[in-house]
Amino acid sequence: MSVKEISVNGRSYQWMQQPVVIVCIDGCEQEYINQAIQAGVAPFFKKMGEQGTVLMGDCVVPSFTNPNNLSIVTGVPPSVHGICGNYFLDTETNTEVMMNDAKYLRAETVLSAFSKAGAKLAVVTAKDKLRSLLGHHMQGICFSAEKADQATLSENGIENVLELVGMGLPSVYSAELSEFVFAAGVKLLEKERPDLMYLSTTDYIQHKYAPGTPGANAFYAMMDHYLSLLDSLGAVIAVTADHGMNAKTDACGNANVIYLQDQMDTHFGAGSTRVILPITDPYVVHHGALGSYATIYVNDQSQADHILQYLHRMQDLEAVLTRAEASARFELPADRIGDLVVVSQRLVVLGTSRHRHDLSELKLPLRSHGGISEQAVPVMLNRKTKALPDNHRLRNFDVLHLALNLVENT
Amino acid sequence: MSVKEISVNGRSYQWMQQPVVIVCIDGCEQEYINQAIQAGVAPFFKKMGEQGTVLMGDCVVPSFTNPNNLSIVTGVPPSVHGICGNYFLDTETNTEVMMNDAKYLRAETVLSAFSKAGAKLAVVTAKDKLRSLLGHHMQGICFSAEKADQATLSENGIENVLELVGMGLPSVYSAELSEFVFAAGVKLLEKERPDLMYLSTTDYIQHKYAPGTPGANAFYAMMDHYLSLLDSLGAVIAVTADHGMNAKTDACGNANVIYLQDQMDTHFGAGSTRVILPITDPYVVHHGALGSYATIYVNDQSQADHILQYLHRMQDLEAVLTRAEASARFELPADRIGDLVVVSQRLVVLGTSRHRHDLSELKLPLRSHGGISEQAVPVMLNRKTKALPDNHRLRNFDVLHLALNLVENT
Structure with missing residues (x-):
């Protein structure tokens, strides 16, 4: 050869x-x-x-x-x-x-x-x-x-x-x-x-x-x-x-979900941000599109600092990073992630809006990644x-x- | 009443x-x-x-x-x-x-x-x-x-x-x-x-x-x-x-141990530090005195900065904190913890010196905290x-x- x-x-x-x-x-x-x-x-x-x-x-x-x-x-x-x-x-x-x-x-x-x-x-x-x-x-x-x-x-x-x-x-x-x-x-x-x-x-x-x-x-x-x-x-x-x-639940198997788009809309106004969940795929029966990573596009840049501060104060998050920080730390393509990257703690997942996640198919306590x-x-x-x-x-x-x-x- | x-x-x-x-x-x-x-x-x-x-x-x-x-x-x-x-x-x-x-x-x-x-x-x-x-x-x-x-x-x-x-x-x-x-x-x-x-x-x-x-x-x-x-x-x-x-092992149940005192002795000289494991108790059959938290007393203060830098570069640690940082973050009595506090990642434990931990009693893969x-x-x-x-x-x-x-x- x-x-x-x-x-x-x-x-x-x-x-x-x-x-x-x-x-x-x-x-x-x-x-x-x-x-x-x-x-x-x-x-x-x-x-x-x-x-x-x-x-x-x-x-x-x-x-x-x-x-x-x-x-x-x-x-x-x-x-x-x-x-x-x-x-x-x-x-x-x-x-x-x-x-x-x-x-x-x-x-x-x-x-x-x-x-x-x-x-x-x-x-x-x-x-x-x-x-x-x-x-x-x-x-x-x-x-x-x-x-x-x-x-x-x-x-x-x-x-x-x-x-x-x-x-x-x-x-x-x-x-x-x-x-x-x-x-x-x-x-x-x-x-x-x-x-x-x-x-x-x-x-x-x-x-x-x-x-x-x-x-x-x-x-x-x-x-x-x-x-x-x-x-x-x-x-x-x-x-x-x-x-x-990992399990993403409390002691009785209830999912620990932070609905990030709902939180953003409530605090900064509908349309101010767009939360993307990169776990999303057509096979949602597994996990209801709920994982421990989200990225946020900030439409209203005048609120960017306040949004960042708000996220930094939020409980149950493991990391809140700007685009530059996230692309450096995780070696990600900066042009394909949002303005912010949010990572939740081990037992917690991130959703967009409550009404957009159908958890009815989840027959067992949520486990995700x-x-x-x-x-x-x-x-x-x-x-x-x-x-x-x-x-x-x-x-x-x-x-x-x-x-x-x-x-x-x- | x-x-x-x-x-x-x-x-x-x-x-x-x-x-x-x-x-x-x-x-x-x-x-x-x-x-x-x-x-x-x-x-x-x-x-x-x-x-x-x-x-x-x-x-x-x-x-x-x-x-x-x-x-x-x-x-x-x-x-x-x-x-x-x-x-x-x-x-x-x-x-x-x-x-x-x-x-x-x-x-x-x-x-x-x-x-x-x-x-x-x-x-x-x-x-x-x-x-x-x-x-x-x-x-x-x-x-x-x-x-x-x-x-x-x-x-x-x-x-x-x-x-x-x-x-x-x-x-x-x-x-x-x-x-x-x-x-x-x-x-x-x-x-x-x-x-x-x-x-x-x-x-x-x-x-x-x-x-x-x-x-x-x-x-x-x-x-x-x-x-x-x-x-x-x-x-x-x-x-x-x-x-x-949590499990503190690899996929085959081998314990993931960082022997912190050995590392310190090798890099900074015997006696330069004293590593304390506050998990230690008389009942070591459980866990061999291995947990994910250690505190370090720095005897040779001239090396304190180098030790901190060394620890910050070390893999598999979740947090390396000074006494002031640790006592603030974890609400600990500053006079009873060492100069440094080291917390390892979820699947990893901290030991002192290899020869001081008897793992022969651990019949099952290590789980600890x-x-x-x-x-x-x-x-x-x-x-x-x-x-x-x-x-x-x-x-x-x-x-x-x-x-x-x-x-x-x-």
Whole structure:
């Protein structure tokens, strides 16, 4: 093989010597794995900790799915790749839109770069919303479990996926949606043997069940099983998460919500601000679009100082930052966040207006993410790795660097 | 009855119209109650949420047992009552000592004041370490489950406790130690009918088991049962906690420890600093004396600035404060904390030197407290209460105010 390494977004990645599988477990607060091990249902995770590598990393804030999946596959923060939410206010058109379109992506993915250099690639996501971003300019296999039945050779690099996987099309609100991703990954590794595979699940289960409870343990037992199969097929496996997950309730399971747009309207007048919740996506049954991060556009600049002071005095917030402060601290694209960024404390979420959040679908106490409190995520490999420099702040988006450059080949 | 209310430490408390029971559940992260309700084993907690009052409050930081129990029974922060740790450096004698002795207490307790005014008081603690502080200058019944067999009429206002309760003396490391507290509370309410009773458990279970796991659910089911008995006896019940509890590990249950004294010695020379861990108590099997709060005495003041800068650059810390900043922010007695206060992030604990912590007794992944991350605690009553002012930051040490002044008598 002539190509020894490639360079993407200022980082170098060595060519894989065996299949490399990167797994992003959506919403994987580390405690899920720990408690599944304690319950005795996750022997492979336990083995990874004992014989491989287990580290803690920081994800991107806002601790949401899209910004973090894109950071993982580009190796850089949102300030470089441009995806800073699931949802944002496109100031060019003054419309609130999903950030799923590849036109918003400002950096090449490592996946795309490897595919262009001749590597065999495969990407399987749970929800379809991530597929076009992750697969941007990538040659190879790329499909979602959600629309597995619609995969075509021309569009997805594969067809007849349901037959290949041997499962029916799962519901978008199910544990099976994520199981399908893993089952597909195992079949692809067996039959196609991609050089690099990226598997990304959905956090439907983590939004419902706390670590160590039966519903969560069953989900982690399922993943443990498939990870052991990937391992037995000889892959280097690196597991991380897009973000953690925390309860957002009081002791009786009532959601702790600050309706930020209502507060702004009451105190500064309707229309003075526009609150955007970048957690928003079409799948609101999980979380009612309630997370611990919001951004505020101040329409009435004459009130900007008062609004900032008001927010600084507000209880239950972890951080209130100006655009400049937030883009520096969280490495975000300044042109795609509001004038202010608000992060709530661990047990609290931010809403817009009460009437705009339908919580009737939330049958269980709210669990969600988005804040600094969900920044710590697992970074685990089934191999030993060379040490990182002492002062290196490990990020989830170092996972490709670890898997490709630092695995010790024994 | 002639006395209508009493005044203690600048706050007024109305005389009780029925027995009032204050329960401090040690280490009660709110999620323990929430998950026990979800598991269907805590019907009385659920009923309290539906028919009574459920609020969230902030405990005192450091989020340790002694400072918070004393805040609850005095109604004021440690800056007033003086107890700012389980353990501290007594600078008058230059010795590290337990902060259990009542000589360190700088404020009267509400318990003592009511007893002097003629009310019938009872206090039951799990561990004996709290008994002398809580019972200081109080007339009435005051004993610990740990030394229930040694209670005498002259010392504890009661004798033959094991017979009264109908349980054997529990081990100090057991769920039964806390059960004994509740069982005693029910018997005392039946037979002695105190006007005001304070029950304080131990967090042995919470240090071991995560919310929603079988060991935790069994413990909360036990408490739920006794609380329902206290309720059926006509008491106003107010439940709060001294602090929350979090995992302090990575995804495989390995403890995340910063050995602060080792770091200081390596970078600034042995003897340049003295790191104190105020979580320290004689019962280290729980947590190996590892919590998320430490205080540092700087012996070599010429290095003070460098030490502060070094700590500000250190990863995994939530706050690094000077004595003045810490005493202001956390309302602590400035003369009893070190030159610096260090608080680690949610998943991380602080140790002194590696060789001084015996983790061999930790059979389960470390769970602990002490930080800002364990500040949110439940405040629940079995009665509706009048509303607090909008801008009131609820504290766990408002619980006597709620139970005595704000309960709606229907």
